Amino acid sequence: MMRVWVGLALNLVPLLFAPGVRADVFDQLQWLSMKDSHFIVYFQEERDTPIARKILREAEKYYQRIGTTIGFTRYGDFWTWDNRARIFLFASKETFLTETGQPEWSTGYVNKDAVAIIGRMIVTYRQEENFFDGLLPHEIGHLILHEFIKDARIPSWFDEGIAQLYEAGKPEQAFRAMKPLVSRGQFIHFRDLMRWDVQQQQDPFNVTLFYAQSVTIVDFLIKRYGSDAFGRLCRNMRDGKSLEEALDKVYPNTVPTLSDLEQKWVSFMTGR
Ligand SMILES: [Zn+2]
Incomplete structure (x- = not known):
């Protein structure tokens, strides 16, 4: 059923979606997605296309900035083409809470941080305040650090x-x-x-x-x-x-x- 939906949606991409946007399925949920060198942004509603585009642009910018300053990107690009980090943007806080109530999503949810990080994923929802200047660089900082140093060796304050x-x-x-x-x-x-x-x-x-x-x-x-x-x-x-x-x-x-x-x-x- 899902496969049919995806196939159908992919055929319609040029007609339906803005440039770079495609229909996608992840963890049995239907998404729209957009990708750049190091990140894929998944989002739920077409009206969020401009936000998703901005998330992608900002995420790449923070990747470069954080990676360069702390010396990670100086010795080659450690996130390969096939290994992009995923950022999920739920359409609302309600959907976020409902969907991330599932065990596989909720593992790794960080108390103080308003988003969840599981593996190489950042999960959040559409919100107005403090996202681009606060949450996004914060979570990408965690992501890059954990990607580079395995978790056990990072003291919490350093992280x-x-x-x-x-x-x-x-x-x-x-x-x-x-x-x-x-x-x-x-x-x-x-x-x-x-x-x-x-x-x-x-x-x-x-x-x-x-x-x-x-x-x-x-x-x-x-x-x-x-x-x-x-x-x-x-x-x-x-x-x-x-x-x-x-x-x-x-x-x-x-x-x-x-x-x-x-x-x-x-x-x-x-x-x-
Ligand atoms: Zn944090």
């Missing part, structure tokens, strides 16, 4: 720090919020930070603190010691080193240990 780097205005905002707190000694000690699971946190202040602190540490590392070194840090983790072993390897004279990193970060934040 969330990178994810927030390209959210519009996010690092600046986090620095403004954190500086007075760090001056008063109000921050998560890096030892503790390494074990932090934000999903276990109930206190909203702690959650905000965790996110803000995370992005300032990552941003500090990149700006102070350069994105080349940061790329080497990530590659060392990809090759099996823990974050601490990788720090020692990449920053032997500056921040070889977590406590060195904490000291340098604190003095940067407080100007002392």
Whole structure:
């Protein structure tokens, strides 16, 4: 039945859909889809074609930007033609919740993040606010990092720090919020930070603190010691080193240990 529908729809593509749009089936759902070098965007309604096109364009832009800054795309294109990441845009929050209530969709749903990531997929729904400047770069940051380093070796703060780097205005905002707190000694000690699971946190202040602190540490590392070194840090983790072993390897004279990193970060934040 599905096969008949697809065949029929494909024949009608030139008549029915905007350029680049095709009918598609994924996980037994009917979609419209559009693709570029690294991403396929699936969407449900023709009226969302302009949004889907913009998602695709922005996703490719963030892929280049995030990949270049953290040094992933410098050594060849690791997402091959056949291996595009999938972005699903449900037509409404209701459909999203109904469809993603299925176990195969709900696995990997991230508490704080308003979308789900499963494998090389981002799942979200049509929404007006904060998508292009916030959610999309955030989730693509996670996606690229997890694609490159296998999940087990990524401390949660490092993951969330990178994810927030390209959210519009996010690092600046986090620095403004954190500086007075760090001056008063109000921050998560890096030892503790390494074990932090934000999903276990109930206190909203702690959650905000965790996110803000995370992005300032990552941003500090990149700006102070350069994105080349940061790329080497990530590659060392990809090759099996823990974050601490990788720090020692990449920053032997500056921040070889977590406590060195904490000291340098604190003095940067407080100007002392
Ligand atoms: Zn996140």
